[in-house]
Amino acid sequence: MDELNKFYQTVMQDVVAMQSGDEDGDTQEQIFTRICQEMLSEAGETEDCYLAYDERDFGKKGQHKINGYSLSENYENVDLFITLFNNSSEIKSIPKADIDTAVKRITNFFRKAVYNSYAEEVAESSEIFEFAHTLATYSELKENLIRVNAFILTNGEYKGEIPPSQTISGYSIFYRIIDINFLYKISEQSRVPIELDFNNLDGKSYEIPCLAANIDNPDYEAYIAIIPGECLCSLYHNYGARLLEQNVRSFLQFTGKINKGIRKTINDEPHMFLAFNNGIAATADNIELDETHRYIRCRY
Template sequence: MELGAVLNTREDLLNSSKDDDGFVQQNLLIDEVMPLLLETKVVDSEDVNHTYYLSNDDKIKINGYTVNSTGERLQIFIVDDSYLSESNDDFYVSQRNNYEEQFKKAIRLVSSAIQNKLKNIQESEPIKPLVAKLGSEDGLTQFDVIEIFLVTLSATVSFRGEEPQLRTIHYKDNNKSFSHRVVGKKAQSKELLFIRRVVDLNYLANIYASQGRAEPLKVVFKDVIGKNIEVIKAADEADFESYLCVLDAPILADLYKRYSSQLLEKNVRSFLQFKGVNKGIKKTIKDDPEKFIAFNNGLTITATEAKTSYYKKSLYLESLDDFQIVNGGQTTASIYFSSKEGLDISNVKVVAKINIAKTSKSKDLDDLISKISEFSNSQSRVSKVDLRSRSPKLVQLKSLSESVLPPSGKKWFFERAKGDFNTQVRKSTNGQKLKNEFPPKKRFTKELLAKYYCAWGDAPHLVKKGGEKVFRMFIEDIEPEQGDGIDINREFYEQLIAKIILFRTMEEVYGQGKNAIGQLRSAAVPYAISAIYKWSNTTNDGTLLLQKIWKQECLSDGLIECLKELLFLMNELIKKYSLSDDYGEYSKKEELWVAVKGSSELKSFMASASTKAALNI
């Protein structure tokens, strides 16, 4: 990575994080960074609960948080506000303590919340639900890992030599024990694993350069589990080698705790909870742990490089580069969550096959992993849709975006590959003209495309979750495993652009910050759109509304006023029917959507004459 790429990334992020008045906003920077983190699988969703809180007296700060899809990992985001100025040329960082002071602000927040020392935070503060959760018995039980992301528009460098040299700063994971006392109960002790990540310009520029594939996961076994893994070499070919081993279940539990979904980056499934096959895995762990190795198919692991050594005539595996579990992700997760529930996993062993692809070509590696996944997954069916890295339907959509001229005469830009637009800007002889032609409001990525498309449906809770679940739902809808799927034609494209305009306009109507309707925009907007879809679907399937939006490329004043009322109502309904004070997290649950769409308040609003007239239903 060169310094020029880092400078370009800084300029792009600063420009993308400006509000309507031209000021860089920390919450907008977080929104720009989240999809990049999702690309590298260090988060499960681009959705984040914006909870800006700063206390100079307590030396704590937080910009936002999210909880991973399986609930055991709290991910906290903090923006280093020292490097947000466009005029600041001194954004090179060489000392670890520059970042350490920022991390400490988030660590103090967690420690103070667990010990119930933040009682001065008002109920109306967006951070209140998180503080209450951390200070509760339920929160202490739920969370095992606290992962802190320091988002900074600084470049981490070494000043050895004439020019600054980019470098990476890593922080060791720390275990910290907490004592928590609940009134009327004995004090409880809980050990939390703290993981610190520097999300600097080096890291972000690398994501753009690799189109989403950042630094591969390297596992050094002594650092994670305290010892190397004894293995047997089973094959050694020119471009391929294979090892066999038996892994103790606590080893897998430790790996999952540390790396979570990163282990399964190329795996085709996320954890499916204790149902079906996983229910059987849990039962075996509980009733016949010694027989687990006989009943279970084991793991298939891939890597691009293995470091091994001999000790007393035995072969040991020291580390794996680009470590991925491509078959057995359910087994690994089930072992971890069984242990979390209190089951004894000390006598459980799992067979593992480790395949090392001796190739530097990512396409060859991807092909190998796809075939391994397809042929070795026998515990549960693998959809071919899951294994496809590129969809022909997206190629068709890209072609339409380049050929279809909207009524205004200004086309939209579909960024099918990460960083595609910025690359074209730099290649163009007049980059500024291209930026003027396609401002941010006229561009969309494939991840945003999935969100906009799926919001016009009956699953706003999944849209709120975001991430792979929504994108997979979108792909499986337009290109199902059986049949031809949806025809990606001009009519589809026009309706898609209308859905984008509707979604983005409603985000603007809801607002952000002090002038916003509330703190639930990422939930209220898809919930409101799904309500429109549900009631339109009983009349004219919403076609009239979408056609009108496409032709005007905007929303009328009367429609905007109606949508504003709907968003106010939806904001209150989410809070009213939520069974948790953390409304943002609870809005990811289907039961909340079922309660909201069946509520008398929403039915009454949608049935009114003024609403029907505004929405053409």
């Protein structure tokens, strides 16, 4: 038995063991959802997750389903979780049709919730009510929300393409497939490396002029580079807080005076950003430069 299958068997055994001792009567699907949320939190992929199951109108145009959610402290990011779970003794391949259905269901949930119709239908005692009510009515969230991450969790294996992002009510929704391979990687490596190709980043090419620092140090090299704001915005849209996992400012949110000033510059005087701010430090495991000293690829 290879390592991936051993990991799968361990996960399935954990699901069964946790269900037998669960006082809330959660299904194996919800327990697997909780396991995934905990692993993703430890890897810095999400934070402060909640279980909240709801499904409606299966087989109809407006069908929706959600297994859990996470809401960032500054209301800039919302994470939605939908789970495809099968109680099998071996790893099953997940067809694209199942992924497409999951995309439709979780997207329909967000659409219903953000347009206010859904919260009015849900009982206040429901575990999803508070979240749906927040999406529909909380003004601070509507002002600050810039990214919705829809995580499709599965104990199967998916080798197809990632569904393209969508825009719902002006909010961008990005889809991620968290299958058994991804879970195994973050369990063994604590995180999945980010690999960037600036020659082809979301279909666009960016030249990143850089200047090597004159440092006589065998342990690392240093470069000063200027990254276009559009490029940085694209990176953050794709990877979110993973880009800032070791940056203290990502934990301070926008409550401090300095961070509020940074946000004001971005919103009101973007042309002055370089003059007012010193930049961002990034650590890479490896970079490749072309002859003109511009980044081609980096991995960190």
